[in-house]
Amino acid sequence: MHFDILPPDTALAPALQRKIDQKTKPPGALGRLEALAAQIGLIQGTLAPALRQPHVCVFAGDHGAARAGVSAFPQEVTWQMVENFLAGGAAINVFCRQGGLGITVVDAGVNHDFGRRPGLLDAKLGPGTANYLEQPAMTPDSVRAALQRGRELAHALAANGCNCVGFGEMGIGNTAAAALLTHCLAGAELATVTGRGTGLDDAGLARKLALLERAVARGGQPRDPFAALAEYGGFEIAMMAGAMLGAAERRMVLLIDGFIVTAALLAARAIAPAILPYCVFAHRSQEPGHRLQLTHLGVEALMDLDLRLGEGTGAALAFPLVQAAVNFLDEMASFASAGVSDRPCISISLEQEVQRTDNLGSPLGH
Ligand SMILES: Cc1cc2ncn([C@H]3O[C@H](COP(=O)(O)O)[C@@H](O)[C@H]3O)c2cc1C
Numbered sequence: 001m002h003f004d005i006l007p008p009d010t011a012l013a014p015a016l017q018r019k020i021d022q023k024t025k026p027p028g029a030l031g032r033l034e035a036l037a038a039q040i041g042l043i044q045g046t047l048a049p050a051l052r053q054p055h056v057c058v059f060a061g062d063h064g065a066a067r068a069g070v071s072a073f074p075q076e077v078t079w080q081m082v083e084n085f086l087a088g089g090a091a092i093n094v095f096c097r098q099g100g101l102g103i104t105v106v107d108a109g110v111n112h113d114f115g116r117r118p119g120l121l122d123a124k125l126g127p128g129t130a131n132y133l134e135q136p137a138m139t140p141d142s143v144r145a146a147l148q149r150g151r152e153l154a155h156a157l158a159a160n161g162c163n164c165v166g167f168g169e170m171g172i173g174n175t176a177a178a179a180l181l182t183h184c185l186a187g188a189e190l191a192t193v194t195g196r197g198t199g200l201d202d203a204g205l206a207r208k209l210a211l212l213e214r215a216v217a218r219g220g221q222p223r224d225p226f227a228a229l230a231e232y233g234g235f236e237i238a239m240m241a242g243a244m245l246g247a248a249e250r251r252m253v254l255l256i257d258g259f260i261v262t263a264a265l266l267a268a269r270a271i272a273p274a275i276l277p278y279c280v281f282a283h284r285s286q287e288p289g290h291r292l293q294l295t296h297l298g299v300e301a302l303m304d305l306d307l308r309l310g311e312g313t314g315a316a317l318a319f320p321l322v323q324a325a326v327n328f329l330d331e332m333a334s335f336a337s338a339g340v341s342d343r344p345c346i347s348i349s350l351e352q353e354v355q356r357t358d359n360l361g362s363p364l365g366h
């Protein structure tokens with residue numbers, strides 16, 4: 001499968017930096033927002049970027065291994081939370097409403113029949129994956145189908161005018177799948193990327209790690225992203241990876257959420273490395289493997305709020321910051337337009353200090 005992603009053209013970088021430096025502020029004083037503004041300018045290939053129709057896609061899917069005890073919650077919570085999303089009552093609904101973001105819930109493979117429902121995209125590839133403790137979670141064909149459906153979804157969003165998309169997920173047991181994928185695609189030790197997820201206690205965490213070690217004893221540690229997704233992935237994770245790749249093909253800004261979304265990105269980046277400059281890393285999750293994923297990618301998250309929810313909540317919460325970066329670049333006055341002096345006076349005062357010490361001797365008395 002080929003994804004046609006060109007890295008953003010960096011020819012505009014010096015002009016963007018000049019524009020940022022001419023704003024009425026000390027150089028660098030808007031900190032990380034300055035780098036973010038430059039990144040979005042490069043993604044859109046303009047000195048005056050704009051975020052249009054920002055949208056969060058929440059990909060939902062069930063995991064065969066959930067029944068084996070890798071999560072503190074039962075598999076049914078996946079479909080129950082999808083109902084909650086559709087009713088507008090989940091955390092992601094609240095934050096999307098607050099930030100003016102649209103939301104689409106995608107049934108990538110939930111073990112439940114929802115029927116035709118407004119706000120729910122039926123992209124179901126099956127009633128959940130197979131149990132990777134016994135066999136590969138997905139067939140190579142379903143991996144390709146998931147990637148392709150995700151890509152088409154992103155292209156459809158772009159065709160509707162959206163140029164900024166946040167990624168979220170729902171799938172009981174998917175921190176376990178994300179740990180396995182991070183083990184495969186970032187070469188991380190399983191123990192360092194296996195976390196408490198929805199809130200396992202110490203005994204639950206030990207059981208989860210023992211189960212994941214059993215899974216690896218069966219399925220190995222494939223480095224190839226298609227093979228890793230087939231062994232351990234979820235329908236929601238693979239479809240999200242396809243949507244990320246499709247979004248980068250359309251030069252959208254990608255808002256990356258927590259541990260599971262970043263696991264999908266590890267697969268997407270292994271398929272097309274040029275995806276990375278399109279990504280904004282919204283927050284650092286409390287799930288310990290997320291820190292390791294970010295280090296592996298050589299990136300820093302915008303915020304650290306001790307979140308460990310998923311659903312795309314970190315991405316939705318980061319959106320106002322991303323909007324602030326674009327707005328300061330577009331709307332803030334320059335030194336010239338506002339008639340503000342852009343010259344710091346530090347060199348003048350040093351000169352004056354030298355003259356003073358020449359006249360009066362050293363102020364330190366030697
Ligand atoms: C009520 C509820 C709402 C959620 N919203 C997101 N997740 C999060 O928890 C799951 C991952 O954790 P684990 O691997 O331990 O199952 C995912 O569905 C994730 O999005 C939730 C979990 C629960 C229980």
Ligand SMILES: O=C(O)c1cccnc1
Nearest residue numbers: 197258259285308309310
């Ligand atoms: O980082 C995440 O996205 C996360 C962490 C714990 C549980 N669910 C999601």
